[in-house]
Amino acid sequence: MGIGFKLDFEKNLRLRIGEIKSDIGVLKNIEVSIGKVIGEEWAEEIGPTPFPSIVDLREWDFKLLQRYKPFYMPFCDLCCLCTFGKCDLTGDKRGACGLNMTGQQSRIVLLACCIGAATHTSHARHLIEHLIGKFGRDRPLDVGGLNVEVEAPITRLVCGVKPRTLGDLEDILGYLEREIVRLLAATHTGQEESNLDFESKVFHAGMIDHVALEIADIAQISALGFPKADPEAPLTEIGLGVVDSTKPVILVIGHNVPPAAAIVDYLMDNGLYGGVEVTGLCCTAHDVTRYNPKAKIVGPISWQLRFIRSGVADVIVVDEQCIRADTLIEAQKIRAPVIATSDVNCIGLPNRTGDEVNKIVEDLVSGSQPGALILDPAKAAEVAVKTALLIAPKRMKFKSLPDTSDVVEGAKNCRKCDDCRRACPNDLPIKEALAQALNGNLDALASLYDECVGCARCESACPINLPLHSFIIKAAEKKLKEEKYKIRVGRGAIQDVEIRSVGSPIVLGEIPGVVAFVGCANYPRGGGEVAEMAVEFAKRRYIVVASGCAAMSIAMHKDEEGKSPYEAFPGVFDAGGIVNVGSCVSNAHIAGAAIKIASIFARRRLRGNYEEIADYILNRVGAVGVAWGAMSQKAAAIASGFWRLGIPVIVGPHGLKYRRMLLGRKDKPEDWYVYDARTGEKVYVGPAPEHLFYAAETKEEAMVMIAKLCMRPNDTTRGRAIKLSHYIDLHKRFFGTMPDDVHLFVRTLADVPLTMRDEVIKILEEKGWKENIIPDPTLLPRLVRRRVSG
Amino acid sequence: MVKMSTARQTEPWQSAEVPGPKKALLINDPRIVLALIKRSKNPILIVGHRAAEIELSGGQLVDYIIRLAEAANLPVVSSPSIQGEFIRRGFKRIIGMPVVDIANRLTDAGWAGLNNKGQHDLALLIGFKYYVGWLILSGLKHFSPNLKTVSLDMYYQPHASWSFPNITREEWEKNLNAIISGLG
Ligand code: SF4
Ligand code: SF4
Ligand code: SF4
Numbered sequence: 001m002g003i004g005f006k007l008d009f010e011k012n013l014r015l016r017i018g019e020i021k022s023d024i025g026v027l028k029n030i031e032v033s034i035g036k037v038i039g040e041e042w043a044e045e046i047g048p049t050p051f052p053s054i055v056d057l058r059e060w061d062f063k064l065l066q067r068y069k070p071f072y073m074p075f076c077d078l079c080c081l082c083t084f085g086k087c088d089l090t091g092d093k094r095g096a097c098g099l100n101m102t103g104q105q106s107r108i109v110l111l112a113c114c115i116g117a118a119t120h121t122s123h124a125r126h127l128i129e130h131l132i133g134k135f136g137r138d139r140p141l142d143v144g145g146l147n148v149e150v151e152a153p154i155t156r157l158v159c160g161v162k163p164r165t166l167g168d169l170e171d172i173l174g175y176l177e178r179e180i181v182r183l184l185a186a187t188h189t190g191q192e193e194s195n196l197d198f199e200s201k202v203f204h205a206g207m208i209d210h211v212a213l214e215i216a217d218i219a220q221i222s223a224l225g226f227p228k229a230d231p232e233a234p235l236t237e238i239g240l241g242v243v244d245s246t247k248p249v250i251l252v253i254g255h256n257v258p259p260a261a262a263i264v265d266y267l268m269d270n271g272l273y274g275g276v277e278v279t280g281l282c283c284t285a286h287d288v289t290r291y292n293p294k295a296k297i298v299g300p301i302s303w304q305l306r307f308i309r310s311g312v313a314d315v316i317v318v319d320e321q322c323i324r325a326d327t328l329i330e331a332q333k334i335r336a337p338v339i340a341t342s343d344v345n346c347i348g349l350p351n352r353t354g355d356e357v358n359k360i361v362e363d364l365v366s367g368s369q370p371g372a373l374i375l376d377p378a379k380a381a382e383v384a385v386k387t388a389l390l391i392a393p394k395r396m397k398f399k400s401l402p403d404t405s406d407v408v409e410g411a412k413n414c415r416k417c418d419d420c421r422r423a424c425p426n427d428l429p430i431k432e433a434l435a436q437a438l439n440g441n442l443d444a445l446a447s448l449y450d451e452c453v454g455c456a457r458c459e460s461a462c463p464i465n466l467p468l469h470s471f472i473i474k475a476a477e478k479k480l481k482e483e484k485y486k487i488r489v490g491r492g493a494i495q496d497v498e499i500r501s502v503g504s505p506i507v508l509g510e511i512p513g514v515v516a517f518v519g520c521a522n523y524p525r526g527g528g529e530v531a532e533m534a535v536e537f538a539k540r541r542y543i544v545v546a547s548g549c550a551a552m553s554i555a556m557h558k559d560e561e562g563k564s565p566y567e568a569f570p571g572v573f574d575a576g577g578i579v580n581v582g583s584c585v586s587n588a589h590i591a592g593a594a595i596k597i598a599s600i601f602a603r604r605r606l607r608g609n610y611e612e613i614a615d616y617i618l619n620r621v622g623a624v625g626v627a628w629g630a631m632s633q634k635a636a637a638i639a640s641g642f643w644r645l646g647i648p649v650i651v652g653p654h655g656l657k658y659r660r661m662l663l664g665r666k667d668k669p670e671d672w673y674v675y676d677a678r679t680g681e682k683v684y685v686g687p688a689p690e691h692l693f694y695a696a697e698t699k700e701e702a703m704v705m706i707a708k709l710c711m712r713p714n715d716t717t718r719g720r721a722i723k724l725s726h727y728i729d730l731h732k733r734f735f736g737t738m739p740d741d742v743h744l745f746v747r748t749l750a751d752v753p754l755t756m757r758d759e760v761i762k763i764l765e766e767k768g769w770k771e772n773i774i775p776d777p778t779l780l781p782r783l784v785r786r787r788v789s790g
Numbered sequence: 791m792v793k794m795s796t797a798r799q800t801e802p803w804q805s806a807e808v809p810g811p812k813k814a815l816l817i818n819d820p821r822i823v824l825a826l827i828k829r830s831k832n833p834i835l836i837v838g839h840r841a842a843e844i845e846l847s848g849g850q851l852v853d854y855i856i857r858l859a860e861a862a863n864l865p866v867v868s869s870p871s872i873q874g875e876f877i878r879r880g881f882k883r884i885i886g887m888p889v890v891d892i893a894n895r896l897t898d899a900g901w902a903g904l905n906n907k908g909q910h911d912l913a914l915l916i917g918f919k920y921y922v923g924w925l926i927l928s929g930l931k932h933f934s935p936n937l938k939t940v941s942l943d944m945y946y947q948p949h950a951s952w953s954f955p956n957i958t959r960e961e962w963e964k965n966l967n968a969i970i971s972g973l974g
Pocket of ligand 1: 095
């Protein structure tokens, strides 16, 4: 049954609801059809918004946007999106089409989120079609055996369907693609004038993105045998120093695992596995280690140039997303061929998909072609392995890194213009470090390594073309060799049983929060900050979850005993665990865990019931996302999906460049009222959570905000006391003072942490604090007097 | 006094951060800042976390900022992570507030202001990472029509109403000293 049929059916169903009242016969027919089409054994009543359109959740969005108002920081005063322009939108000016600056900024945010959602949806389609081709449409979904009954919480919630097979996932893609086209259409000149409508569509893009993430990941978990919700998923190696460069090395980069998995298969099938190193960068690395934990992870996205230039990789296989657009040029410098495998990232190479393997290998090994586009993963894998075996002895790990003498020579020629620094996103003092290298001492250059995001903008800017990033890598050579850590392979979903055991302590506030470190590696001061934050919160017995580049950065850190955080903390979804869920698409399991708390623990209806579940999460589930190095449009879309679900996201300072925040105003009491579902009364609950999207300047600021944003109106007094004690303790430790807003988070005296009683009571007295009740909180009037347990 | 030696001094410090048609006027004489402060009815000083990292010959930047705040009796908001630095130095009236929060409040015409005196008409910013200051000043430029902004960092910040050009630490220090003594 095709998606067209299903969607039409959904539409018809909703259209015919009016008829139901007058025509019982129609009603019966429809019920039978529902059973047949969307989940034969799913008795759960369908909620109000299955397959929501771009306006179906607009009211919910407006509730959020009313409290968390957008604050825009335009990245450009102009709009240049049509030939009426450029238009100067400074201040209260309007463009030729009538649009103003808030509209334009929110439109750009929507564009970014459409790009992100389209990328994940296209990734999901490619992956699912590939897996259906290999395993058939009827291949059952299995993300955790008996431990995971709610296999697709986001899909159930958003679409109101319960997918059982790979084929069912393919059907959902049609809905996602339709919504993205609508969203993108809304960015055309002359569509939408209110920034809030654009923002509501941003949330919609995020929600669509989350469905795409989920179906992509559950497809690959089910079909490729990835760890299935396993808290004890194996440990694997990560870091530049873990790669055995005595062997032929294949490097895979990107996010879409079929070619990398096919490489592992080919090596296994031909008894070659021990003889070739399979290493990866970015999410393909996560996923290839989920496929085979013997594969190795080089590091996050910003390790691309440094690893390629080291010359260790003999063949580079790229799939899609976040791959540098100069990969082919860099690969040619080390004489390594590149195999492109995705139709969204053909990198200018000839399409050799139809050619004979040996002919392609010959061309690559001889160097007559710098690379090949091969759109069949199995063929790409065979070419990659054969080429690696033949070319490795020829290349002799030819690198494009300079010697110390080259650095000294470069330093002599430096014109001290500072163009390098002015191009560097992290304002690194390259000129000064280079000056110190004049006498052969490269320590100052080496000291830049940790904060360098590997972008090479310094090199592009240098008027005399000094390879400055390479100078830094050369200087930090020793450090690079010592980069050897352990990471727990991405475990995928959270088990239902884990949710049952932590549901109550999370909702009551006794586990102080779930903190998810996600996103890219555009860090202001290196990845060490992410590791530090993760360890701090795991020690405080929050549940720490991680994915993508952030999950890698957490691994690249050792304690006094030489253990990485994944060795020092368990992989369980419980207080004090550090849980690597996996790649970017595995972010679905983080949102999924919050949704499952509402559905499994609190027994809220899930099916097509988005608003109620989001309201539940916003008011009760103390979860916070931290995207310290968020860079991509995908990260923007992922964050938007969290916002619509009521989960706040903190970004690092570069995240300000997403150009708008969603900020609450704790100084406006009127913004912080909820309904008490028991009585319908409006009750002040304080600014919990205070913000929905917030950028911190420093890691200390982020950590205090994490603790604060974990507070929720539903916290019990015991839970609130625990959360407050972490907030106050971190505030004192990092800021040296008591927070000046404690009184806003104390509802009754029982909320006050015992050990801090005197200090807090003093503040309460000063601020004229009054006791308040703790309601059964909701923003939805329709839920009043319909209390469901939890 | 700042001497403008090359045009590059009035280009954005991070070279790609080009703003648009409306660019900051140049503070080529510290007396401009003195006049702006003196003319302001309700100024505010906003301090970024780098104030506790930057060393100048007379102490950390935060020491200069305290002198400036005291000389002009300016209300001061700092990044929360450095509010302790102020208190440790005996400057107790510091208010720690995330920069996005203070900027957001400054775009609200109805906000009572840091000192309950109503809308601020002048915001002086100092101690920010370049791109952080750039973006915050952009938000203020577009959405706080009644607010003049002054960047006191050592880089040209095009989104401010007034900014220093790109200058050396020595020149910067000299200018900060001139402003402080001019106020005193
Ligand atoms: S879309 Fe509108 S604001 Fe943008 S360039 Fe065209 S007319 Fe001007
Ligand atoms: S490669 Fe490193 S040093 Fe060069 S501009 Fe990028 S971050 Fe700065
Ligand atoms: S850009 Fe090149 S020449 Fe200029 S200071 Fe940097 S290294 Fe020297």
